[in-house]
Structure formats: C-alpha cells, structure tokens
Amino acid sequence: MKILLVGEYSRLHNSLKEGLEKLGHDVTLVGKQDGFKKYPVDIKVQSVLPREGLTNKIIQATYKISKVNIYALENALMWYLQLRKLKGFDVVQIYNESIAKTHTNLEIKLFNVLKKNNKSIFLLSCGIDYISVNYAFTKKFRYSILTPFLKNTKLKNEFRFILNKLKPNSKRLSDYITNNVNGIIASDMDYHLPLKNHTKYLGLAPNPINTDLIQYQPLDVNKKIIIFHGINSSAYVKKGNIYFDKALKIIEKKYPNKVEIIITRDLPYSNYIQHYKNCHILLDQVYAYDQGYNALEAMARGKVVFTGAETEWLEHYDLTEDEIAINALPNENSIAKKLEWLIQNPEKILEISSAARRFIEKEHDYILASEKYINMWTKVL
Structure with a gap:
C-alpha cells in the first residue's frame, strides 16, 4: 500500500x-x-x-x-x-x-x-x-x-x-x-x-518501537546507581516532574554515596538519548496510566522506568508476574520509597531491566x- x-x-x-x-x-x-x-x-x-x-x-x-x-x-x-x-x-x-x-x-x-x-x-x-x-x-x-x-x-x-x-x-x-x-x-x-x-x-x-535499532544494554549494579531525569520545561507541571524533583532530593540526601543523579532540560532527541544511555533508572512522567513513547524506548534499552503503569494497563496486557515498569504516583514519598527499594535491592533493577525488554519485544515490536x-x-x- x-x-x-x-x-x-x-x-x-x-x-x-x-x-x-x-x-x-x-x-x-x-x-x-x-x-x-x-x-x-x-x-x-x-x-x-x-x-x-x-x-x-x-x-x-x-x-x-x-x-x-x-x-x-x-x-x-x-x-x-x-x-x-x-x-x-x-x-x-x-x-x-x-x-x-x-x-x-x-x-x-x-x-x-x-x-x-x-x-x-x-x-x-x-x-x-x-x-x-x-x-x-x-x-x-x-x-x-x-x-x-x-x-x-x-x-x-x-x-x-x-x-x-x-x-x-x-x-x-x-x-x-x-x-x-x-x-x-x-x-x-x-x-x-x-x-x-x-x-x-x-x-x-x-x-x-524499533527493536532492531534500539539495542538492549545490560546494566552493572556494582557501582553507583545512576538516576536520570530528563525535563521538558513546557510539560514540567503537566507531567508531574515536581514529584520526581522532590523525591530525588530525599534520595540524594539519604544515599549520597550510592547514587548519581543526572538532570537535563529541553535536549534535542539525539542528545537526550546520549545523556541517559548509562543510567539504571529513568524518571519519565507521573500523570499517566500507560507508557508514552519516551518511556517505551528507555524500557527497550533495559532501563527501569518510573512512568504510567496502572491497573488498566496491567489488565490489558495480562501482566501478573514480572514487574516491567514502576507506576509513578503523584506523591514524592511514594516515588522516593520505590527508588530506595531499588537502591537497596539492586538485583531487582536487573530483573526489571530484563523484563522490560521482553515486554517491548512481545507487545511493542x-x-x-x-x-x-x-x-x-x-x-x-
């Protein structure tokens, strides 16, 4: 056609x-x-x-x-x-x-x-x-x-x-x-x-998601956990980025020697990808039930993504076993608690990373x- x-x-x-x-x-x-x-x-x-x-x-x-x-x-x-x-x-x-x-x-x-x-x-x-x-x-x-x-x-x-x-x-x-x-x-x-x-x-x-172009990147959790927050200034309030910023301040204060935090603003697409390629965790958006395009590409690369992953999404894709993405709620303490869980249990980062890639290959290829x-x-x- x-x-x-x-x-x-x-x-x-x-x-x-x-x-x-x-x-x-x-x-x-x-x-x-x-x-x-x-x-x-x-x-x-x-x-x-x-x-x-x-x-x-x-x-x-x-x-x-x-x-x-x-x-x-x-x-x-x-x-x-x-x-x-x-x-x-x-x-x-x-x-x-x-x-x-x-x-x-x-x-x-x-x-x-x-x-x-x-x-x-x-x-x-x-x-x-x-x-x-x-x-x-x-x-x-x-x-x-x-x-x-x-x-x-x-x-x-x-x-x-x-x-x-x-x-x-x-x-x-x-x-x-x-x-x-x-x-x-x-x-x-x-x-x-x-x-x-x-x-x-x-x-x-x-x-x-072009799974031929986007390669899975195995994560190393033996060093600092890198958390990436890429901000689009025009959507800062609408996407709930303020909750990520507040949660990151909690984490930075509590785990200064265990995490590295990268925050960027308004980068062109190609630069944005380069900035988050080495991160373990990517903070995407809060006010969503499902993943947008940015989150899905990050999941394809094996990142643990904080994004929309609500019950309706779980039911639609019949997801009951693997944790594939972290449902980011509009509450900085909830987000910080989930970040802390990952920092304290780095093996979970590896499990979710692998499950995220499998999900993309199955449902979003x-x-x-x-x-x-x-x-x-x-x-x-």
Missing part, C-alpha cells in the same frame, strides 16, 4: 514508517520538526516567521489588537503549499485532530482536501485532543495531566493550550474530524479509555505493531 503519515511529535510515526517499510509498503511522513526534538520527516512543513525578537512582538501585538493570529494563518499556508504532494495514497493517518494548528475552518478545509485526494483517512489518538481532555476534565481518570489544574486553578495560564481544547471551536473540529474519518486508533490506555464507546473507534495499536495498524486499516477498507 501507499501510506501517508501526517504529523510527528514523539518518533511514533517514524518507527511506524520503519515497520511498514519492512513489510513492503511505500510510506511518506509529512510534518513539522517538532520544537527542540527535531524528529526527521520526508516532507517538511516548516514555519518561517520567527518566534522571538521584534517580529514576534509585532505579531503578538497584532493579535491583542485585532485577534488575527498571523502564526495560525502561516501554519495553514505552509500546509496548503504541500497539498500537491499529499495525494494518491491508499491510507492517510493523521496524528491529531488539528493537523496544521490553525483556525478551525482552515483545519476542516485541509482535512477535506486530504480526504478527497486519497482513498481513506484515519485518526491516531496519541496526544492532546478534545475527547481525551474532556474525559480528564470531567474527572473520569483517577488522575491525569489536568490534575494539577483541577487542584489549583491559578495554574490556568500553564494549562492554556490544553484548556483551549475544551472551547466550542475545538469541539466542533473534533466532532467533524471524528465523524468523517474512516476510523480512530488509540496508541495507549490514556487515549483508549476515553474512546471506548466511540462509534468510529477501532481499538488500541501499541506504540511501535515495530513490525508486529505495524501489522496491527494494517489489520485495522484494511478491516475498515
């Missing part, structure tokens, strides 16, 4: 592309190189207007006075300039309801052109969208990325982007896209649960995951 993957924010679509190509399909990836992460794409849709300096100040002032969002208009233009290349595909999969990050009417027009010029179009639910945000806002999760805001509405400014997804235009866009795609696929439990009763929902296809996507697409077609 000829397949177009639209959007890339976590390397998910890159790994899916690699798996699909291994299976003999012709795959093109189009999108922005997201912020500091800079994941590769085949067709780059790149902004040219600066996001800082005098030009940025003028654009921001224009928006305050006229409510005309020049950046949103530019986003739409950059996508429309690429449309002649985005036709003739058997399957188009969009990464988000908002393809171009522009005005609702322009988003709908862009979606309609993609739908008209290709045989089918699917939505991958793997990020912030109306359905998952509304599910979190109405407190259907025990905790979620919205928990800090729901506890303290003074954080409204930090959650502005997420809360915008609840506005009428975002709901209108969501309703239009979800009603007009051929089907919706979720990448993990945090998106699967909100979609369970949706008429277009096809099911969960696990995040594909990029070729097996790609086959699940193909099965979902072709079942509808």
Whole structure:
C-alpha cells in the first residue's frame, strides 16, 4: 500500500514508517520538526516567521489588537503549499485532530482536501485532543495531566493550550474530524479509555518501537546507581516532574554515596538519548496510566522506568508476574520509597531491566505493531 503519515511529535510515526517499510509498503511522513526534538520527516512543513525578537512582538501585538493570529494563518499556508504532494495514497493517518494548528475552518478545509485526494483517512489518538481532555476534565481518570489544574486553578495560564481544547471551536473540529474519518486508533490506555464507546473507534495499536535499532544494554549494579531525569520545561507541571524533583532530593540526601543523579532540560532527541544511555533508572512522567513513547524506548534499552503503569494497563496486557515498569504516583514519598527499594535491592533493577525488554519485544515490536495498524486499516477498507 501507499501510506501517508501526517504529523510527528514523539518518533511514533517514524518507527511506524520503519515497520511498514519492512513489510513492503511505500510510506511518506509529512510534518513539522517538532520544537527542540527535531524528529526527521520526508516532507517538511516548516514555519518561517520567527518566534522571538521584534517580529514576534509585532505579531503578538497584532493579535491583542485585532485577534488575527498571523502564526495560525502561516501554519495553514505552509500546509496548503504541500497539498500537491499529499495525494494518491491508499491510507492517510493523521496524528491529531488539528493537523496544521490553525483556525478551525482552515483545519476542516485541509482535512477535506486530504480526504478527497486519497482513498481513506484515519485518526491516531496519541496526544492532546478534545475527547481525551474532556474525559480528564470531567474527572473520569483517577488522575491525569489536568490534575494539577483541577487542584489549583491559578495554574490556568500553564494549562492554556490544553484548556483551549475544551472551547466550542475545538469541539466542533473534533466532532467533524471524528465523524468523517474512516476510523480512530488509540496508541495507549490514556487515549483508549476515553474512546471506548466511540462509534468510529477501532481499538488500541501499541506504540511501535524499533527493536532492531534500539539495542538492549545490560546494566552493572556494582557501582553507583545512576538516576536520570530528563525535563521538558513546557510539560514540567503537566507531567508531574515536581514529584520526581522532590523525591530525588530525599534520595540524594539519604544515599549520597550510592547514587548519581543526572538532570537535563529541553535536549534535542539525539542528545537526550546520549545523556541517559548509562543510567539504571529513568524518571519519565507521573500523570499517566500507560507508557508514552519516551518511556517505551528507555524500557527497550533495559532501563527501569518510573512512568504510567496502572491497573488498566496491567489488565490489558495480562501482566501478573514480572514487574516491567514502576507506576509513578503523584506523591514524592511514594516515588522516593520505590527508588530506595531499588537502591537497596539492586538485583531487582536487573530483573526489571530484563523484563522490560521482553515486554517491548512481545507487545511493542515495530513490525508486529505495524501489522496491527494494517489489520485495522484494511478491516475498515
């Protein structure tokens, strides 16, 4: 098949592309190189207007006075300039309801052109969208990325982007896209649960991890235990990084001679990987039921990852024996207690490291995951 993957924010679509190509399909990836992460794409849709300096100040002032969002208009233009290349595909999969990050009417027009010029179009639910945000806002999760805001509405400014997804235009866009795609696929439990009763929902296809590229790295626990905390500043509050920071202060004070702590901020993807390659334990995120892409890649390398590993995830994968990832709860004492257990029982680090790799190979191998996507697409077609 000829397949177009639209959007890339976590390397998910890159790994899916690699798996699909291994299976003999012709795959093109189009999108922005997201912020500091800079994941590769085949067709780059790149902004040219600066996001800082005098030009940025003028654009921001224009928006305050006229409510005309020049950046949103530019986003739409950059996508429309690429449309002649985005036709003739058997399957188009969009990464988000908002393809171009522009005005609702322009988003709908862009979606309609993609739908008209290709045989089918699917939505991958793997990020912030109306359905998952509304599910979190109405407190259907025990905790979620919205928990800090729901506890303290003074954080409204930090959650502005997420809360915008609840506005009428975002709901209108969501309703239009979800009603007009051929089907919706979720990448993990945090998106699967909100979609369970949706008429277009096809099911969960696990995040594909390229286990050929990512090598397992056996750990040595005879020296200091290295704990890595890589921070994305823009998601610090939403991912619960504050609990990791507080827990690390407890551990650093209690075990100064037994641990080495590495903390980084906003590293490009390739640098980020280099910084955590020698760690034993990686602190990923708190407010999640399942592992995101970053956690899964670390688990494939054999790291002990503190992330989402809730009951719903255990039940979905029928996990009852091996400890595969550490469920990080929004409580620094709970996190510190689990870190302390690992420091005092380094053999557990080795056991979890090995079990994490086996889990990735069984459930997230990029070729097996790609086959699940193909099965979902072709079942509808």
